[in-house]
Amino acid sequence: MTLKQTPLNAAHRAxxxxxxxxxxxxxxxxxxSQIDEHHQVRNDCGMFDVCHxxxxxxxxxxxxxxxxxxxxxxxxxxxLPGKALYSAMLRPDGGVIDDLIIYFMTEQWFRIxxxxxxxxxDIAWMKxxxxxxxxxxxxxxxxDLAMVAVQGPNARARVWQVLPQTKAATEGLQNFQAADCxxxxxARTGYTGEDGFEVMLLKxxxxxxxYALNQAGVKPIGLGxxxxxxxxxxxxxxxxxxDESINPLEAGMAWTVDLKSPRDFIGKAALLANPPTxxxxxLVLLDRGVLRxxxxxxxxxxxxxxxxxxxSPTLEKSIALARVPNGVQIGDTVQVAIRDKMLVAQxxxxxFARHGKGLI
Amino acid sequence: xxxxxxxxSNLKYTASHEWVRTEADGSISIGITDHAQELLGxxxxxxxxxxxxxxxxxxxxxxxxxxxxxxxxxxxxxxxVVAANSALDNAPESINSDPYGAWIFxxxxxxxxxxxxxxxxxxxxxxxxxxxx
Numbered sequence: 186m187t188l189k190q191t192p193l194n195a196a197h198r199a200x201x202x203x204x205x206x207x208x209x210x211x212x213x214x215x216x217x218s219q220i221d222e223h224h225q226v227r228n229d230c231g232m233f234d235v236c237h238x239x240x241x242x243x244x245x246x247x248x249x250x251x252x253x254x255x256x257x258x259x260x261x262x263x264x265l266p267g268k269a270l271y272s273a274m275l276r277p278d279g280g281v282i283d284d285l286i287i288y289f290m291t292e293q294w295f296r297i298x299x300x301x302x303x304x305x306x307d308i309a310w311m312k313x314x315x316x317x318x319x320x321x322x323x324x325x326x327x328x329d330l331a332m333v334a335v336q337g338p339n340a341r342a343r344v345w346q347v348l349p350q351t352k353a354a355t356e357g358l359q360n361f362q363a364a365d366c367x368x369x370x371x372a373r374t375g376y377t378g379e380d381g382f383e384v385m386l387l388k389x390x391x392x393x394x395x396y397a398l399n400q401a402g403v404k405p406i407g408l409g410x411x412x413x414x415x416x417x418x419x420x421x422x423x424x425x426x427x428d429e430s431i432n433p434l435e436a437g438m439a440w441t442v443d444l445k446s447p448r449d450f451i452g453k454a455a456l457l458a459n460p461p462t463x464x465x466x467x468l469v470l471l472d473r474g475v476l477r478x479x480x481x482x483x484x485x486x487x488x489x490x491x492x493x494x495x496x497s498p499t500l501e502k503s504i505a506l507a508r509v510p511n512g513v514q515i516g517d518t519v520q521v522a523i524r525d526k527m528l529v530a531q532x533x534x535x536x537f538a539r540h541g542k543g544l545i
Numbered sequence: 546x547x548x549x550x551x552x553x554s555n556l557k558y559t560a561s562h563e564w565v566r567t568e569a570d571g572s573i574s575i576g577i578t579d580h581a582q583e584l585l586g587x588x589x590x591x592x593x594x595x596x597x598x599x600x601x602x603x604x605x606x607x608x609x610x611x612x613x614x615x616x617x618x619x620x621x622x623x624x625x626v627v628a629a630n631s632a633l634d635n636a637p638e639s640i641n642s643d644p645y646g647a648w649i650f651x652x653x654x655x656x657x658x659x660x661x662x663x664x665x666x667x668x669x670x671x672x673x674x675x676x677x678x
Contacts, residue, residue, distance in 0.1 A: 203586075217642075219612050220587045276589070385595045409586065409613055475590050475610040496589040503589075524608065 189420055191236035192331055192388045196395050200405050210237045211410055219409035221296030221500040226414055227541045231406035232398050239304035240327040240385055241297040248295050251319040259443040263289035269361040269374055270440055272307040273433045273434030273453025283307050284519055288363045300423045331391035333384050340381035347397045378418025378539035412484040413495050426492040426506055437465035467535030468529040471544055472528040476505035483520040486512030499538040500545055551579040553645055558669035561619045572627055574648035580673050582644045583612040588637040593629035593650040622659035624652040644659050
């Protein structure tokens with residue numbers, strides 16, 4: 186099978202990236218040391234090729250009402266133009282089709298950013314639901330757009346250095362808010378637990394933008410560090426921490442699921458009928474070793490499973506997200522089966538690190 | 546991608562990416578090759594076999610873990626474990642910075658001839674090259 190390439194493929198190779206097959210995409214896993222790249226983002230800033238993610242525009246009258254029904258989080262929370270909302274999109278049985286971000290631009294235009302691996306099925310689902318409930322809407326996959334995430338405490342300043350014309354429109358952005366600057370759509374969002382921007386622009390312009398950022402001192406960061414940064418920040422990874430078989434309330438997403446308002450949405454009835462019996466918690470390994478996805482967790486309340494695990498460069502310990510029975514409490518010790526050993530881990534409240542600092 | 550691995554000619558190699566050095570006392574030191582550490586990336590944990598453990602050739606006996614993945618290390622020949630490199634407990638990253646200095650464990654081989662029969666650098670390079678295609 187031929188791997189798909191982003192418009193930055195040649196740039197990655199020129200910058201010495203080690204490329205890997207990431208869900209059918211030929212992507213950089215690192216450009217040297219993944220741990221150095223992780224610290225680079227926590228302490229200064231770095232840039233990520235996220236062109237494989239998909240931008241979808243939903244346009245037309247009644248787009249807000251449609252999203253109110255389509256998504257588990259409530260689009261009515263978005264009152265300020267540009268504001269963004271993280272949400273699950275659920276199946277009728279409550280399983281998670283994808284997690285995504287919607288941006289409220291106008292009452293006729295919401296922008297949606299979805300995961301790479303789920304983009305095609307997401308768009309098919311959105312179009313199917315729109316055909317049934319809001320046929321006047323145009324749901325458009327923006328295959329002409331590329332996206333680069335610039336993350337870290339100095340990220341915004343570096344973007345302004347490269348795109349000074351966008352500074353006026355973006356320096357007042359709150360966290361989780363975007364501005365449409367013509368050629369550039371700039372959002373103060375990310376997947377690292379650091380400040381920064383995600384910049385959407387034409388595919389034809391992205392390579393020049395990437396090199397200009399690099400000239401301004403922004404280092405490229407691979408998917409390896411992207412994963413440890415998001416894990417430390419306690420952010421879910423679709424396909425690992427949740428998928429179509431998982432109730433979002435058992436995936437640490439209760440804060441994004443609005444069950445209190447009278448609003449109906451796809452999956453709501455199933456969630457109300459099936460109260461969660463498990464929950465997602467953080468683990469810190471007390472013994473020596475490395476926690477990994479799918480390792481079994483033995484608790485006083487029954488069995489659980491690690492959904493994402495790795496080594497935390499910030500804490501210099503192994504950390505994980507694990508789905509465990511509801512009775513497990515913060516501070517409990519549990520045992521994790523790693524090869525032929527049972528190692529001791531402590532249950533902690535996550536995130537593990539944000540804004541350059543460990544929180545554990 | 547470069548596959549011009551750094552392969553000292555005084556060492557022996559295995560298809561599972563271990564290097565083997567015969568020491569003055571007849572014991573052998575075992576580590577992982579530059580190519581293997583390059584594939585795994587930043588090392589964060591090493592688990593060596595216990596002293597005295599008897600190993601068969603190609604038996605799984607140690608584990609190296611990078612941020613990215615865990616990988617088994619295999620006994621290159623039959624023999625008994627005589628030492629573990631405890632310096633790696635606190636500095637697993639030496640496998641990245643000095644793969645041929647950072648031995649993981651030592652064995653006393655049952656038969657020195659088994660060691661002599663392992664691959665030389667050129668044969669191992671051919672294995673690495675074939676994996677690249």
